[in-house]
Amino acid sequence: MNEFDKDYWEDQWSPATSGRERQLPVNPYLTAETAHLPVGTVLDAGCGTGTEAIWLAEHGWDVTAADISATALAEARARAAAAGLGEPVEWVETDLSRWEPTRTWDLVVTNYAHAQIGQLPLYRRTSSWVAPGGTLLIVGHLHGHHRDAHHGHDHPEGATATLEGITKLFDSPQWRIDSAYGHTRTVHPGGSPVQLRDVIVRVHRLT
Template sequence: MTEFDKEYWEGQWSLGTSGRDRALPVNPYLTAETAHLHVGTVLDAGCGIGIESLWLAEQGWAVTAADISATALAEAQARAVSAGAGEHIDWVEIDLSRWEPRRTWDLVVTNYAHTQIGQLPLYRRIASWVAPGGTLLIVGHLHGQHHDAHHGHDHPEGATATLEGITHLFRTPEWRIDSAYENTRTVYPSGSPVKLRDVIVRAHRLT
């Protein structure tokens, strides 16, 4: 299994690809799945260069944007300052697999984040950071679908998940699953088409 540690991610974000080329539009699942939510506090777990964090801040959310890569966070902060949203985002350089935030958020989102502990343990971990009455939104790479090399890195088994595997985590009295589906879409990093097969789960924490 790939070691998705700090060294790995610093290497990925330092490859030399221009910010313009690698800046995809905000994840469409985020906009669709959070449109009905009351604005509050949100954790963007594995924020990368801050595309989703910036969008959330622009909607009025008080954002905590967390990532293991200092390189990615520096680019993300520069984007936020340029957009005039820097004061609405708290940037945190941490390892999600070890972090103990000692607080919760109204919304926790993760978009294609990978850590050394694997996808399902990661999702279970960040779920504990959702406040009672809050929402967890997971967007991941569907198991069995390798990432196109043009998008920057491949996705071995440890970085993918199945819909069944994710939803099984939330079949408890503490949670209600509100959305659970797979979808295929095409993105254009550096102008070249890349097909992604995604798995999306939105769950509401009842207690």
């Protein structure tokens, strides 16, 4: 078990810890990997303060956004209201380690989300929320030394994943792997450069 419980995330998303100046733009892998997909329903699993959820809603998706932190969701709601979204986002406060939604989505995305159960079990859980014919997009921290762009701390081993470890989850006739790669990029939270080593996997659920 890792440290990523509700108290941890409430602390990490508190204004004193995170700071609005550290808000990053929408994840570039999300925009690139979903550009060809037909618009439908989408779940942002571990939505934080809503950057990706708001972008998806602005581009016509019917969005459900889930996170364990009430603090993060309050800011996400405020940001969505300020953006004047034509279609509201459904914000859900829940622990992804235990959540049992009663529906599935055409697209499920998870961007740097962490849960107490660890990365691979989390990705396995999120895959069960994809509708047949739908897509799962995983963006995570590649295994190895890495510092968090929002909060500037080192990630424990359980918060990272390897490309091989993720793709093995989808080695079955039920899934088709459409994208699987690692990538390094530089972001500037608070104006300072931070290098991110990312792992990106997009899979299509066949049945």
